[in-house]
Amino acid sequence: METTQLIYAVTGALIIGLGLSAALRDEPLLARIIAINIAGVGVFLLFVAIAYRGFGQTADPIPHALVLTGIVVAVAASGLAIAINRRLHHDSPSGDGPAEDSSA
Amino acid sequence: MSWMLIDLTLCISLLILAVAALYARGLQQRVVFFIAFGLLCAIAWARLNAPDLALAEAAIGAGLTGALLLSALNDETDPQPPLTQPRLGRLLTTAITALLTLALCAAVVTLFPLHEGIAIQQLQQQMPHAGVVHPVTAVLLNFRAWDTLLELAVLLCAALTVLNLAPARPVTAHDSPLTGMLTRILLPLLTVTAGYLLWTGAHAPGGAFQAGAVLAAATVVLRLNNNPGFTHLRVGALRALLALGLLLFLGVGLLQTVLGGAFLQYPPSTAGFLILLIEAGAMLSIACMLSLVYLGGHLHPHWPCHAPSNGVDTWKRHS
Amino acid sequence: MSDLLIALATLPLWASLGCLLWPRLADLLSPLVALALVGCSLLLLDAIAATPVILHHLGGWGGDLGISLRADALSALLLALGTVVTLAATLFARRYFTDDQVRYRFWPLWWLLNGAINALLLSADLFNLYVTLELLGLSAAALCTLGKDKPQALRAALRYLLLGLIGSLLYLTGVALVYAEYGTLAIPSLAQQIQASPASLTALLLLSSGLLIKCALLPLHIWLPAAHSSAPAPVSAVLSALVVKVTFYLLLRLWFELFTAVITPAFATLIGTMGATAVIWGSWRALMSTRLKLMAAYSTVSQMGYLFLFVPILLALPDHDSRALAFGALVLFALNHGIAKAALFLAIGIIQQRLGHDQVDRINGVARQLPVTLFAVALAGSALVGLPPSGAFLAKWTLISASLVTAQWWWLLVAVIGTLLAAAYLVRVLGAAFAPAEPPPPTGKQLLSGELPALLLAAMATLGLGLGAAPIWSLLAPTGLGNIL
Amino acid sequence: MTASFFIWLAALLIGLGTAVFALGTLAIWRLPDCYCRLHALTKIDNLGLGLLALGLALLQPDWIDGVKIVTIWLLLLCSSATTGPLIAQRAIEEQTR
Known part of the structure; x- marks a missing residue:
């Protein structure tokens, strides 16, 4: 049981790292949203691995409920980001330079 | 031993798919890999005895987010700005992330074996008073109902902004007989499944969020077949539908407070019924919000109100 | 008494739904709700003076299973700040959005943001805090998109949203580690359990870095100036005055209540150094910026830096009394900045509407058109710099003396340079505004009643907090902050 | 007797299904264009899963x-x-465009 937990938890940690490093790169928005979502799934995997209680055993339901909340929040955030991006592209289809004074 | 083999295969495939979804050349490939990643993740969670999450991830995480990303691909067709980050900055962020990941992995290794926490012990004691038998639903709608209430507020915020901002997604209608047939089969099935998931949440995996996602999928299918869907809803009705879930939740939460109890406390005798009531309202709102998030806003030219606008910000002026 | 907690947490949500369902009533409903919330927070302060900690177990579960709402002196003071600023900004917003449709869109999101702030300040559960953080980030970004200059505002909102999401992800990872190690999420129970261990240390790093992004501590501040300067004026006021501040509040809770066993002087010095850089760099950029709103936004970066200066000093102070004194100064500084910065943003909003722009070099003589507003700017500015009657003066004085007591004289240097720079950017603006040049023709609408909220807030920052400092100290003294005080 | 017969039959069916999946995946990888891949895909869907x-x-x-x-x-x-x-239709549209 511990080995299983460990395997999945470490996988989750690695996925978090992969997703975060990709999310911090300067990339098209869609790629960054994918990266954030993948990092999020990594965190959820960590939670689920922690909740696991062995084969045939009922898992700890508290992390499951937390992850369920997290999944819904993640889709709301992705939808919001895509909606803003969509409006941005419609308003200024060509002007794609970085915002004025955005980097200090 | 054989399970460990399966675990390792799953985990390695997950890692490979994650890398593919993050570093594949085209955006389209990345989205497809992301969906595959999500589905594989659902399998991993089913393996880890988390069927609720497997359902939710397949329907919401991979399904809805995937569909959202696929339809957003069109927005990203113009050339992307070149990399503006300085090289040093990139190096620094990569180094910091790598260090953080390393620390995280090390910390995770030291975690095991876990001991039974206080929260889970209390949960096992209190389960008989929860009003529902399924522990995940009990946590979501009773023990930690405040989280779920705020989560509905998060969804509401996203849905409102989508309505405020974005034009309706240009829907490529498929009026072929094939899709028509599929819709005729799927729609009733989806609706029944949503109802079933809602009902079964009290004692088995399922619940308002999964049911809402399935119902949202039904709306999307309807819309893909050139059916008007939300556009025929009156603005007032749309507003009411959006508010319904949160309103019911807050209202039921106050019930016992008036009698001197705590906020979000349910009378023990009717807890099961009240939870089902909240879940039903939440399901409708969730379905509405999720399908709005997917379909995009401004299905209504007069959102949020029928007043004659003096029009600085109305979408119509741009188009 | 716990009814007060329920009211503060849920009233904004009710208001949001009300504004959504009956848009035409929103203009009437919102000020009433804001007023009611101010009343609740004042009653709460009164109650806190009698009983230092008020707990309310949601759902009647309590313990480690359910979620609890909790208020102590620190959160009650910040709640009071939040409700007062919200009231002023609400009154201002009624006049600010002249387009009905925009205003109808604004109100529900506005109350969701307010609900997130109150819920965050009241929550005593690590995961519940994550949900409130997400609600905070999403509603703040949503409100930013209502800015006038569309592409600019949208781009800023997007950047804000994405960095906020990364911050919450880091935070959530930390929460996972804490739950795995200690088996509970309730803060009061965790405060007694957390020991130094590899997992705790990593959790501290993850939680802190996630919140520091949201708190905009240099070098993680890149999202703040664009977002705060392109949002509508009432939103900018709340973003600068409250949203960054409540994340700082959360950091205080983490460092001084939960992870006291884990935190080291070296970590505190690192935080302090980042704060010092923020003080100087932010003030410098504020001095150099060409737009008023941008100046105010960079000023927020630098003022947040001051708050982090307190961290190493607090940790180094030897005895309970001096710590309590320094902690009171920290809270006073946060309150002062919140009120003064909100006043400044509201006043700038009026100038911008009147002139149609907020370029610093084109505001010559605007004082003759808007004397009340410019008076508000001067008052708020003097509170930000820290001139004698204001709360910031007392706070900086305590900071400087404490830094000498703990033999960390270099923080004194930072505070002095930051103050001089702040005075410089303020004098620059006021000098231009009061210059005798012929004013440019007005383009915006007249907003007489719109000028009052800014003025009242500014007066409160300069006079009210300076004179009311003693009660704040005495209110904070009995509980202080968890384990360290 | 019948029980073990069913188990053997099930094993055979599952083995065959897995083989179809493996072959189909290989085909998607190796085949040159969309239509051929689609052919392989539908075989996996129908036969393999069945x-x-x-x-x-x-x-x-x-x-x-x-x-x-x-x-x-x-x-x-x-x-x-x-x-x-639908996929085939889209592929044809993209080719003729």
Whole structure:
């Protein structure tokens, strides 16, 4: 049981790292949203691995409920980001330079 | 031993798919890999005895987010700005992330074996008073109902902004007989499944969020077949539908407070019924919000109100 | 008494739904709700003076299973700040959005943001805090998109949203580690359990870095100036005055209540150094910026830096009394900045509407058109710099003396340079505004009643907090902050 | 006797299904264009999954679970019958454009 937990938890940690490093790169928005979502799934995997209680055993339901909340929040955030991006592209289809004074 | 083999295969495939979804050349490939990643993740969670999450991830995480990303691909067709980050900055962020990941992995290794926490012990004691038998639903709608209430507020915020901002997604209608047939089969099935998931949440995996996602999928299918869907809803009705879930939740939460109890406390005798009531309202709102998030806003030219606008910000002026 | 907690947490949500369902009533409903919330927070302060900690177990579960709402002196003071600023900004917003449709869109999101702030300040559960953080980030970004200059505002909102999401992800990872190690999420129970261990240390790093992004501590501040300067004026006021501040509040809770066993002087010095850089760099950029709103936004970066200066000093102070004194100064500084910065943003909003722009070099003589507003700017500015009657003066004085007591004289240097720079950017603006040049023709609408909220807030920052400092100290003294005080 | 016969039959079906999956995946990888790949894909969907579903249905102790599994297969048949032509249609459109 511990080995299983460990395997999945470490996988989750690695996925978090992969997703975060990709999310911090300067990339098209869609790629960054994918990266954030993948990092999020990594965190959820960590939670689920922690909740696991062995084969045939009922898992700890508290992390499951937390992850369920997290999944819904993640889709709301992705939808919001895509909606803003969509409006941005419609308003200024060509002007794609970085915002004025955005980097200090 | 054989399970460990399966675990390792799953985990390695997950890692490979994650890398593919993050570093594949085209955006389209990345989205497809992301969906595959999500589905594989659902399998991993089913393996880890988390069927609720497997359902939710397949329907919401991979399904809805995937569909959202696929339809957003069109927005990203113009050339992307070149990399503006300085090289040093990139190096620094990569180094910091790598260090953080390393620390995280090390910390995770030291975690095991876990001991039974206080929260889970209390949960096992209190389960008989929860009003529902399924522990995940009990946590979501009773023990930690405040989280779920705020989560509905998060969804509401996203849905409102989508309505405020974005034009309706240009829907490529498929009026072929094939899709028509599929819709005729799927729609009733989806609706029944949503109802079933809602009902079964009290004692088995399922619940308002999964049911809402399935119902949202039904709306999307309807819309893909050139059916008007939300556009025929009156603005007032749309507003009411959006508010319904949160309103019911807050209202039921106050019930016992008036009698001197705590906020979000349910009378023990009717807890099961009240939870089902909240879940039903939440399901409708969730379905509405999720399908709005997917379909995009401004299905209504007069959102949020029928007043004659003096029009600085109305979408119509741009188009 | 716990009814007060329920009211503060849920009233904004009710208001949001009300504004959504009956848009035409929103203009009437919102000020009433804001007023009611101010009343609740004042009653709460009164109650806190009698009983230092008020707990309310949601759902009647309590313990480690359910979620609890909790208020102590620190959160009650910040709640009071939040409700007062919200009231002023609400009154201002009624006049600010002249387009009905925009205003109808604004109100529900506005109350969701307010609900997130109150819920965050009241929550005593690590995961519940994550949900409130997400609600905070999403509603703040949503409100930013209502800015006038569309592409600019949208781009800023997007950047804000994405960095906020990364911050919450880091935070959530930390929460996972804490739950795995200690088996509970309730803060009061965790405060007694957390020991130094590899997992705790990593959790501290993850939680802190996630919140520091949201708190905009240099070098993680890149999202703040664009977002705060392109949002509508009432939103900018709340973003600068409250949203960054409540994340700082959360950091205080983490460092001084939960992870006291884990935190080291070296970590505190690192935080302090980042704060010092923020003080100087932010003030410098504020001095150099060409737009008023941008100046105010960079000023927020630098003022947040001051708050982090307190961290190493607090940790180094030897005895309970001096710590309590320094902690009171920290809270006073946060309150002062919140009120003064909100006043400044509201006043700038009026100038911008009147002139149609907020370029610093084109505001010559605007004082003759808007004397009340410019008076508000001067008052708020003097509170930000820290001139004698204001709360910031007392706070900086305590900071400087404490830094000498703990033999960390270099923080004194930072505070002095930051103050001089702040005075410089303020004098620059006021000098231009009061210059005798012929004013440019007005383009915006007249907003007489719109000028009052800014003025009242500014007066409160300069006079009210300076004179009311003693009660704040005495209110904070009995509980202080968890384990360290 | 009958029990072990069912188990052997199920094993055979599952083995065959897995083989179809493996071959189909290889085909998607190796085949040159969209239409050929689509051909391989639908084979996996229909034949591979069908064999797997039948095999698994035989293994269920409760007959109702077996029915559920077969229903999943039937639903998938419907969806793949719809998506296959749609993808092909899109591919034709893109070629002629």
